[in-house]
Each structure stands twice: as structure tokens, then as C-alpha cells.
Amino acid sequence: MKRMIRYGMKPVRYRIVVINVLLALALTLLVNFSFFLIGADPRGRRPPIRTDYVVVQVVYFFVASWAVVSLNTVRRFSLVRKILLSVAATVVFYLLVPGLNRSGEWYVQLSAGRLYNPFLVMKASFMLVVSVLYGKIFELLYQKQHITIENERLKNENLQTQYNMLANQISPHFLFNSLNSLSMLVREGQNENAQLYIDRLADTFRYMLRSGRSELATLSEELDFIEAYLYLLTIRYQNKLFCDMSIDERYRNWRLPVLSLQPLVENAVKHNSITLARPLRIAIRTEGGILTVSNPVIPKIDTPPGTGIGLKNLSSRYRLLISRDIRVVRENELFRVELPLVKP
Template identity: 50%
Template sequence: MAPQSKYSDLILNVLVALAITLVVNFSYVLLLIVEQRGDSQPRPAKASVVARAEEGTLRVSPDGHGYIVYENGDSVYVMMQRLRRLGLEDGDRLVVDLVAPRRYGAHPVMNELRMRNGEEFDYSTLFNRPSKATELTLQLFYYLVVSFIMLSILTSVRHRYTPGRFVRHCMWCVLAATALYMVAPVSEWRTGRIMLNFMGDHIFDYMLLLKCSFAVAVSMLYGWVYVLNSKQQAVVMENERLKNENLTTRYNMLVGQINPHFFFNSLNSLAMLVREKHDEKALVYIDQLSYTFRYIIQNGQSTLMTLDEELKFIEAYSYLFKIRYADKLFFDIDVDDKYRTWTLPALSLQPLVGNAVKHNTITRSKPFHISIRTENGWLVVANPKVPKLEPEPSTGIGLENLRNRWHLITGRDIEIVDSDREFVVRMPLQNPAV
């Protein structure tokens, strides 16, 4: 159970961490999709930006300023910084977008370089900038790790939960998130290189801080819900355990009610043999009594026994009565062999045999027969009703005991047929193969 639960928690934490990662980076993924779709379509020019299709020649003055000169005499100004950054040289043939001048008589300024010497210009190669897919992969992996670590810290509280312990784990999450924030992969705005956050010029990246805070907050919320759910499951399991213990206690109490009544009757029969000097019978009686008590002690706490074991016990138990009622009490046992491996609650036959002997007249002229047989998966115990002239008081504990034990253990009820001439108890056997 423990390894399975451990792996279940691990898989669940990974799935939740993946969900948090996708939510945190939803805008980034959306922007990437929009950009990819936009790249396949011509971009509308801004109001102040003019796209010029013809090619011009770059001329760099001695003071470092650049001008793109066209055949019709027009010129476009190029700042020194852009010359150095883009690596442009005197004589390059350029196609550019330009920004219209703000005042009359000024030169238009180059806005974006489109083509250089007949080839389309790629800004990403200029700065060795990683692709958008690479940046997205790094972002997804980073937030997956962050969320998984947060969840692993928080969900471990459920094993020994206390509010103070949960708060301490939340503090550990904040510390871990701070450390992970420092090693987050970020893109340098000048060159586009991927580096760790603490290596950059601006450690406090507000967007990164917002994303990390969101991941931590959602992880804490999920951890709290997870702990509450685990507590509820623990309460349910504890209730089931207490219920089972209660059923076991009730069952043991019911079994315990058998022993005192049976014990005193057995001592009376043994005392009779000793008084009458039947030493051999007394020794055999003691052996059978020992077997009977050993069976009760060893199997009294068991819930189910096979019918074969119950029949062996009832043979020893019936011998104790045969000594007391010599040639007056008989047991007619007719059990199909296929039912001998079927099960029933332990000590089910003892109270039925004891009650039959207790409440009926047994004489030499009217021998008493107790029938034990099987019928279509049921064990049937029957005896004729021959009431005593002076009936012994009946508490009803024996039958009620038996009925309660059957209901607790098997969930099924026994059938009792009490007519004027016969008393019958039918008990459903359980097939162990089903």
C-alpha cells in the first residue's frame, strides 16, 4: 500500500505542476502563436513608419553618421549606434522601413532593416538569439520544476498534519521559491542570450516575480486542499477501522457468552463419572473435553471455519452428551462431501445442540434424535419437540447470539422454523470459491 500511495502522490504532483506551468505561461504561449501566425502575413505599417521598397546605397561619413542614398536623390539617416550594432558598412545596398521626419526639412530615419545586399536580414542571427520555441521550452521546464518542488514540500504534511507544521512548510516553500527565482532562465534584452537571473543586470524582473508568486500561491492553495482531503480520507479510514474493531469486539463478546454455560455443564458431567467410579469413561471424557475446549480457545476468535472442522468438533462435543444420555441421544449426520470445504461462523452447531438437549425430554423409551444435514447449500439442524414436564427457563441468548454472529460475519440471516412438532434452524453456507 505504501509504495503505491507514494507513486500515486508523485504522479498527481507532476500533473498538477504541469497544469500550473501551462497556466503561468499561457500568455507566453498565446503570444508565440500570434507571432507565428503574424509572420506568415504582411504586417500593416504604423502610421509614422513608411515601407520603402527600392534599394539604396549606404554612405558612411567620416564622423560616423550614415545615409542611405537613393537614385532619385532622396536620403535616409542611419544613427551611428545602429551602424555598429547591425554591422553595416559603407557601400552596402539596403532596403529599409523608415520613420517620417517630425519637422520640415529633416531627414527621415531608418526604422527597420529589411534586406542587405539582396538578402533578407535576420535579427536573430545578429545577436545569436535562441528561437522562441527554445525559450518556451525553458520556461515550461523551469515552472514545472518550481511547481513540483512546491507541491512536494506541501503535500508531505498530510502524513502528520498540524496547522503549525503546514505553516512551516509554507515558509520552506517561500525560501525554495526565492532560491529558484535567482536561478530562473531569463533573456538579456540587449543580446537575447539566455542566462540565469542572478547573472543579469536587473535581478528584480517584475514579470518573472509575478509568475513565480502565482506558481507559489497556487501550489499553496492546492496543498491546503490536498491536506484537507487527506484528512477527510484519514477520518473515513479511521471510522472504518473503529467499525471493524467494534464488530470484532462484539463478535468476541458473543463467543465469550458460550464458554461459561458450556463449562459448568461439562464439569457436572465429569463429576458424575467420577462419583460413579467410571474411570475409563472419565479419562476418555477428559480427552474429549480437552479437545472441545482447545477448539473453542483456538478458534473462538476466528470468524469462519470449514464445515468439516465444525463437524469434527461436534463429534467430540456430542460424545460428552452421549456419556450423560447413554443409548438415549443420537446424532443423525448426513452431509454431502462437496459442502465440507464450505465455511460458516465458528461454533455455530454448539448452541443448537446444547439448546436441543436442554429443552427436550430424553428417555430410554423415547430416544432423542438430532439431525444435521445439508440441503442446497444450507446447513440444516433439526430436532423433534418433546417438551419437558418442568421446562427449564430460556433466556434466548443462545439463538440470539447465533443470529447476531451470522449477521455480523456473513451479512446474511439464519432461518428458524419453530412448529408444534419440530424445531429447525437453516444456516446458509458460504462457498469459498465464490
Template identity: 50%
Template sequence: MRHSVKNDLLIGFIVSALLSLFVNFSMLMRKYDVINIQRNPALPEPPVFLNDYLFYFPLVWFFLFAFLLFIVNMQMYKLGDKIFRQREYKVALFAGGGSVIVGLGLLAVFPMVQKAVFEVAEVSAVHETVIVESRPDKIIPGYGRPISKATKNMEMRPDRPDANILLSRSIAFHPQMTEHLFVLITVLLSVLLIRLISGKQQMMLEYEKLKTEQLQTSYNALMGQINPHFFFNSLNGLNSLIRNGEKEHTLTYLDELSNVFRYILQSNKKEMVALAEELQFVKAYTYLLGVRYEGKLFFSIQAEPRLLLWSLPILSVLPLIENAVKHNVISKQYPLQIDIYTTKENTLVVSNKVHPKVEEGHSSGIGLKNLWGRYRLLTGKDINISNRKEYFKVSLPLSDLSV
């Protein structure tokens, strides 16, 4: 919160300074001309007297005017959020109306402040007036005869109309209501723009937080679906190998089982993995299933080399294999063939023949829903499910991203 307030104040400071310079641009250019004339008296342009008080007053005034309006408008938005409970159009009207009232109040005070400053400026100008030297033979329209050299301690008197005009015109140069309205509108629009940008950033942060929570929920659901079946079936397969005394197969089974465990444990730290890494896990996992369903379950894995570095969400293939094993008959009479391959459309396809179990009821499809949700959140793409009488096929789009 402190960091946000500090940033808002910094933005307000910068916007106020720029506005002050912008509305006083003509005065700054006059000051620049005066400096040039003082350095080069031969210039034909008429000298313009500008007292230091009169020069700095509009700069400081408009900076303070804009900065105070900026702070007031920001605070009015915060107060409006509490009163109207995030109803944006009411909050905007409330903040804008309050800021306009404050701006009009400052505008009403402006003549009194200006008068006080001009009185100080007049006293200073009477005691120390510098008039730039110009051509003595040139009559300056609107300013009377030019003074041939710089004069100090000059008083305003009837017999010196040229000096009186210079002093009166310098005092008459002051910002008008148009500049105040311009600053007021610019500040209101600036704060509204900042609020819209901040709101968009807040929505993005909330979306990322929601995305992370949904991914974690999907991951937990996936683990809850896999772990009970996986541990039970893995122990059964290992028990069968030990009972049969197949020492070499037992050691290989343990190696592949450890690879599967390692990959699953690392899955909560990764979101996307290379296709080559996912397929390596699939080979280890299918070996375990092959031991369990010896002579009844077969796998075919083919992938184009160019797609091995493409990526997909981690553990995308596992629920599809589990889904095929769970819902289909696996026997000597009806062996199950699962094909995993890539296509020219840069997708990974998991396909199997359909031999539904007789006692199988209506499937809830939770595994596929979780996979679809994870895939959509991580890649922005949808998986394609084709459920026909003979084949069940799921296509997973691959992403050309470095992992």
C-alpha cells in the same frame, strides 16, 4: 509519520516535474527543432535561437513554483486540521486560500527573477551567438535574411537586423500568467486528491481495527458464555462415566473432550474454517452431550460433499446447539432432536423442535446477537432465523472460499 511525509514529498516532486515539462512543452519542441536544424542545415524551417539560460529558466522556475505550492498546500491542510478540528470544507477553503496567496506572491516575484536571468542571457548571447546555417537564397519571413554560416562574437548593431531579431525573440519567449494559473490549479487539485485518497485509506484502517476489536469482543463473549457451562457439564459427564465403571466409554469421552478443547483453543487464531472441520468438531461436541443426556438428546448431521470445502466463521454451530439445549425441555417424555444439514441454497441449517422450559423467562438473545455480528463482519452476509411455534431454525450462509 516520517514514511508518510517522505511519500508526500516524492509525489510532490513527481507532480512538479511533470507540470514543468507540460507547460514548457512548446519550448522543448522548439529546442528539438533547433537541434535538428543544426544537424541538417538543408532543412527549410527557419532557425530559432534559444539561449541555454532561457531554455532552463522556465523549466526550473515552474518546477520550483509547483513544488513550493505543493509543500505549502500540504502544510496549510495540516494547520487547518488543527484550527478547524477536521471540518473538511473549512480546512479546504483555508488551505486553498493560503496557497493562492503564496502563488500570487511567487507570480509577483516572477518578473524580477525573469529580468535578472534575461540580463545574464543577453550578456551571454552577445559574446557567443550561434545562428544555424540555412539556404542563402531563401528569405525567411519575419527574421530577415538568413546568415550563411555560424557566427561567433556577434554584437547587436543597427546594420545587422537579422541577428538582432533572433536575439530579441529568444528573450521575449517566456511563460505567461496562464501557465502559472494552470500549475496553481493543478497543484491544488492534486493535493486535494491525495488527501481524499489518504482519508479513505485511513477510514479503511480504522474500519479494520474496529472490525478486529468487535470480533475479539464477540469471541470473548462467546467464550464467556461457553466456558462455564462447558467445563461444568464436561466434568459432570466424565464423573458419571467413572462412577459407572465404563472404562472404554471414559477413554472415548476423554479423546472427544480433548478434540473439543483443541478446537476451541485454536479458534482465536482462525476466523473462517471449512465446513468439514466445523462438522468434525460438532460431532465431538455432540458425543459429549449425548453422554450427558443419554437417550434424551439426538443429533442428525447431513452435508452435501460438494459443500464440505466451503467455509463459515469458526464456532458458528456451537452457540446454536447450546441455545437449543438451554431453552428446551430434554426428558424421556420430550426428547430433543437437533438436525444439522445443508441445502441447495448453499446454507447450513440448524433446526430443532421447540419444547420451551416452563420456568424459562424472556431470552436475552446475546448468543445469537454475537453470532450475527461475527457472521456479518467476516462474511458480509446475514444469518436467517426462523422462530415458529413448532420449530426453531437458523440458516448459516456458506462462503465458497478456500480456507
């Protein structure tokens, strides 16, 4: 029973690229138009706008922003390395700006000592700070997602381990008792009952083996299995074990975690005294979308208290698979477990 979680790398990388492009575009518009507004004189007059200059500025800051943002989303880089690379990239792009306006202007400004441009420094600094902050936020979000995925994987592995332990516990012990009952039928010459017993035993093990490939089963499938399972037990406890079923037909296609009924029936048989004078009667009923399994409490004198592993395992599977939990109630001399059903 495996719940596989796959996260394709290509879609993730594609989303990162798209986010980087959008952020770079936002930074480009923000740093250019905000500082354009700042550049107005006290009377509100602004310098004339040159179309070619605006286009060059937009393209330049888009490329620069995208490069710096991309550097900060490389997960294998440390924070210090990201900052150093971002600063270096920003400086390089800053030095390239004069050459973007007119050929040879970089040499003219350098020789004239006018390489420093306060507005450009403010723009580049703003771009650098926002890019580094975004990189840190991206790293934290990635770590959170990674932790969530890892926790889900560990839960699935733990659930699979618990299921395997439960299945392995069922098989040897149950098989040993079943073979003893079959041997008794053969010795007594009950050939027809022996043949039916073999068929029900095969149905039981076939269902348990098949259940490892799925997480949920329909109520109808679980009831068919538990009827076969109960038949094997009634042969062992002749005239001492009974099961009353009252099932609303509309719930037969509803679903529940596979092998939910078996541990409840097994616990009832294991922890209660079963005699001709006081037979054990198990009741299975549906009401309001809930499947209820109940039995009277007839404790054995020499049986140590149970560990409750079966109920804990069932509760864990319910919470993980359908985000709901079972309800265990003990009232006076009646033990009852309520199992939520999932509507198809």
C-alpha cells in the same frame, strides 16, 4: 482471532511523491503551452520560440509546481498555513525568474520598473490555485481513508471482544457441566465411557483454544468439533438428545467462520425442554452451498426469553469475515438457521 491491517509508510510516501511529480509535470505543460497559444497575435502569428527559453521555463515551472504541490500535501500543516506557505513560495519563485533567463536581468528589470510580467503572474497564479485545490482534495481523501481504516480497526476489536466474551462464556459453564457428567460416569464405573469422554472433552477444548488463532474453518473441522461437543451433551442427556447429519461430501472443504455450529447447538439445548417423552432432535444438513441447522421448538416453561446475543454475534462475524449473513427462520414449531458456506 485478529485481522491485522498494515499500511507501510514508505510505499504511501512514495506514491505521494510520484503523484506530486506527475501533477507538477502536468501543470508545467499546461501553463506553458496554453499561455504560449494565448500569446499569438490576431493573425495567428506567434513569437519565435527559443529552445533554451522553453527548457528553462519547463524546468522552472516543474520545480516550482512540485514545491508548491508538496507543501499542500503536508498533513500536519493547517489549511491557512498551507496557503500562506504556497503564496510565499510562489512569490519567491516569481522573483527568481528573471535571473534564469540572462545573468543580471533581474537587476535591469527591477531598475527599469519592469519586474511585473502579466503572463508570468497568470501562470504562477494558476499554479498556486491548482496546487492549493489539490492539497485540499488530498487532505479530504486522506481523512476518508483514515476514517475507513479506523472503522475497520474498531470492527475488528469489537469482533475480537465479542469472540472473547463468547469463548469465556462457553468455557466455565461448559466445563462445570462436563465435569459433572464425567463424575457421574466414574461413579457408575463406566471406565471406558469415562476415558472416551475425557478424550472428547480434550478435543473440544483444544479446538476452542485453537480457534482463537484463525477466522475461518473448513466444514469438516467444524463437524468434527461438533460431533465431539454433541457426544459430551448426549452423555448428559442420555436418550433425550439426538443429532441427524446429512452432509454432502463435496462441501467438506468449504469454509465458514470458526465456532459457527457450537452456539446453535447450545441454544437448541438451552432454550428447549428435553425429556424422554419429547427428546430433542437436531438436524444438520447441506444443500446448495448452505449449511442448515434446525430443531423443533419445545420451549421450557420457566426459562426467560433469550437475549439473542449468540445469533447476533454469529451474524456480525459472518458479515465482517465473508460479507454475507446468516438466515434465521422460525416456521410453526421448527427453528432453522441457514449458514452460507464459502467455496475454497
